[in-house]
Amino acid sequence: MSPLEFFADHTYRIVFAGTVVIGLVAGALGSFAYLRKQSLISDVISHAALPGTLIAFLTAVVVLGTDGRSMLGLILGAVVVGTLAVLAANGLTQATKIRIDTAMAISLTVFFGAGMLLLRVISNGDYPGKGGIADYLFGNASVITVADLVTSAVVGGLALLVMGVFWKEFALRTFDPAHTSALGFRASAVDALMFITIVIATVIGVKAVGLVLMVAFVITPPAAARQWTSTLRSMVALSAAIGAVGSGTGAYLSIVLGVPTGPAIVLTLFGIFAVSIAASPRRSVIMRGLARARARAALRRELLAETGATSGGSVASAGAGGSVPGTRSDGVGQS
Amino acid sequence: MSTPTAARTRSLSVAYRSTPVLRNVDLDVPEGVVLGIVGPNGAGKSTLLKAMLGLVRPLTGTSEFFGRPLSQVRQRVAYMPQSASVDWDFPATVSGVVGMGTYGRLGWLRRPGRTEHEATLRALEHVGIADLAERQIGELSGGQRQRTFLARALAQHPDLLLMDEPFQGVDARSQQAIVAVLHAMRSQGRTVVLVHHDLATVRDYCDHVALLNERLVAAGPVGEAFTRENVRTTYDVTDTDALADLLT
Numbered sequence: 001m002s003p004l005e006f007f008a009d010h011t012y013r014i015v016f017a018g019t020v021v022i023g024l025v026a027g028a029l030g031s032f033a034y035l036r037k038q039s040l041i042s043d044v045i046s047h048a049a050l051p052g053t054l055i056a057f058l059t060a061v062v063v064l065g066t067d068g069r070s071m072l073g074l075i076l077g078a079v080v081v082g083t084l085a086v087l088a089a090n091g092l093t094q095a096t097k098i099r100i101d102t103a104m105a106i107s108l109t110v111f112f113g114a115g116m117l118l119l120r121v122i123s124n125g126d127y128p129g130k131g132g133i134a135d136y137l138f139g140n141a142s143v144i145t146v147a148d149l150v151t152s153a154v155v156g157g158l159a160l161l162v163m164g165v166f167w168k169e170f171a172l173r174t175f176d177p178a179h180t181s182a183l184g185f186r187a188s189a190v191d192a193l194m195f196i197t198i199v200i201a202t203v204i205g206v207k208a209v210g211l212v213l214m215v216a217f218v219i220t221p222p223a224a225a226r227q228w229t230s231t232l233r234s235m236v237a238l239s240a241a242i243g244a245v246g247s248g249t250g251a252y253l254s255i256v257l258g259v260p261t262g263p264a265i266v267l268t269l270f271g272i273f274a275v276s277i278a279a280s281p282r283r284s285v286i287m288r289g290l291a292r293a294r295a296r297a298a299l300r301r302e303l304l305a306e307t308g309a310t311s312g313g314s315v316a317s318a319g320a321g322g323s324v325p326g327t328r329s330d331g332v333g334q335s
Numbered sequence: 336m337s338t339p340t341a342a343r344t345r346s347l348s349v350a351y352r353s354t355p356v357l358r359n360v361d362l363d364v365p366e367g368v369v370l371g372i373v374g375p376n377g378a379g380k381s382t383l384l385k386a387m388l389g390l391v392r393p394l395t396g397t398s399e400f401f402g403r404p405l406s407q408v409r410q411r412v413a414y415m416p417q418s419a420s421v422d423w424d425f426p427a428t429v430s431g432v433v434g435m436g437t438y439g440r441l442g443w444l445r446r447p448g449r450t451e452h453e454a455t456l457r458a459l460e461h462v463g464i465a466d467l468a469e470r471q472i473g474e475l476s477g478g479q480r481q482r483t484f485l486a487r488a489l490a491q492h493p494d495l496l497l498m499d500e501p502f503q504g505v506d507a508r509s510q511q512a513i514v515a516v517l518h519a520m521r522s523q524g525r526t527v528v529l530v531h532h533d534l535a536t537v538r539d540y541c542d543h544v545a546l547l548n549e550r551l552v553a554a555g556p557v558g559e560a561f562t563r564e565n566v567r568t569t570y571d572v573t574d575t576d577a578l579a580d581l582l583t
Contacts, residue, residue, distance in 0.1 A: 035425065037422075165444065166443075166444075168441070168446060168447070169438075171427075171435070172438055174425070175421060175425050175427065175432070175435070176416070176420070176421045176435070178385075178390055178416050178420060179414065179435070179487075181388075182388050182412075182414035182416075182439075183409070183438055183439030183491075184406075184409040184439050184442075185438075185439075185443070226426065230426055230427075230428065230471045231426055231427060231431060232425075232426050232427060232431075234426070235426045
């Protein structure tokens with residue numbers, strides 16, 4: 001399918017736009033989770049979002065008598081319960097000697113397990129619109145409606161706005177928590193703002209790409225962007241771009257190849273990440289290895305020259321021995 | 336009291352869970368001095384700074400700065416944490432980190448402008464790292480990191496600077512640069528409190544000293560308080576050779 005045909009189709013356009021919005025927002029805000037070394041926090045949020053979305057569904061259908069699959073209700077339920085799950089993990093760490101990775105795993109599975117039970121209750125019951133809710137697990141980009149797209153764009157845009165308005169505070173807190181407090185900022189207030197934006201970045205994608213894979217949207221773009229950038233500003237911008245481009249490309253490929261959208265995007269993002277860690281000029285595995293080899297060769301020449309200067313007899317052989325690796329590594333450096 | 340104090344604690348105690356770290360510390364820091372806090376590992380030196388700044392909650396006691404609670408004079412007081420307390424692989428340049436020192440005066444929402452930019456440049460020059468301004472912080476040596484943190488504190492233009500182990504992992508050249516800045520601050524009537532662990536340099540760097548080991552053993556001008564007897568009590572050493580090792 002050519003791009004022209006792709007964009008002529010209304011459903012495909014919506015899928016494309018929806019996933020680009022998700023990728024952009026998650027990529028930008030995921031940078032802060034990444035830099036605070038809380039990558040798994042979005043995994044906790046997305047898994048705990050399952051019972052949240054289902055409670056929202058039940059509330060909408062049973063109590064309010066409206067459409068249970070509306071994006072806004074879904075986001076609200078996911079934000080509330082996702083937040084509870086993270087607070088539970090943090091509380092467990094503070095009250096006991098259990099470490100945060102364990103606490104997160106416990107919290108994630110408990111909330112997810114409760115969600116699976118609730119899912120069964122709903123699918124056994126007689127609720128209008130229950131057909132689509134199993135999609136929350138693995139996502140289904142083709143069920144995104146225009147209203148969903150508008151809702152996620154507005155909510156995601158608000159989260160980006162919060163990031164922009166409190167940029168200075170976010171940067172300060174992410175780099176040096178103690179210094180933030182010493183300067184007189186309420187650290188808990190900055191944390192709450194930052195956390196709510198990360199929650200939003202995570203839950204707006206649940207319907208389209210599924211809660212299981214959502215963590216990849218939050219973490220892979222910043223991990224890739226970090227390899228190429230040296231300031232927070234450029235990292236967040238590039239991470240958002242990688243998220244958007246990777247999601248759009250993955251969505252296009254998924255439709256052309258007839259495979260699910262979420263996995264196609266995750267693999268596309270991984271491709272970008274793999275290229276980044278292999279080839280970025282300053283931080284890549286290959287470039288660092290080359291730089292180290294060059295430095296070692298130069299050091300070896302220097303050391304050999306020293307021995308040559310003190311014991312005159314072996315100058316020729318030492319010089320020759322030193323120059324071979326030297327020329328080789330210079331050649332590699334130029335290529 | 337005749338001389339004004341930059342900082343004062345009364346009955347300041349801190350416990351981590353139920354283990355006491357500081358017991359009833361009464362410390363007066365006169366204005367315009369360089370005061371070194373010395374004591375053995377685990378004596379509560381860093382905790383004392385953090386408790387004064389409200390970064391850890393005291394179990395008992397109070398702290399005040401220039402005769403007022405911290406909240407009223409927050410911008411006159413700068414804190415330089417140990418450089419190991421942050422991840423230096425953060426995407427930022429040296430001038431970006433130093434600029435953060437100006438954020439406190441700005442408060443919420445206001446963005447740094449020309450004034451802040453100039454304060455950042457002055458601070459970089461003051462500690463002698465203006466040439467590193469655009470350098471990635473991940474590429475700095477230990478001494479350059481400490482000077483970056485010092486410049487960040489200076490960008491705040493504080494009247495009192497509290498420093499936690501500023502000479503940790505620092506080469507001789509950076510150490511001299513840092514000491515020069517401290518003495519320049521003193522000559523402007525500003526005050527420096529530093530946690531220090533090298534007893535041999537106390538007399539060169541500091542004019543006042545506080546000897547701490549959970550309790551405040553002694554405090555005052557170096558000539559009066561920094562006696563062999565006080566050091567012996569603080570470090571709990573009995574034999575003379577060990578004491579001589581500490582002091583040289």
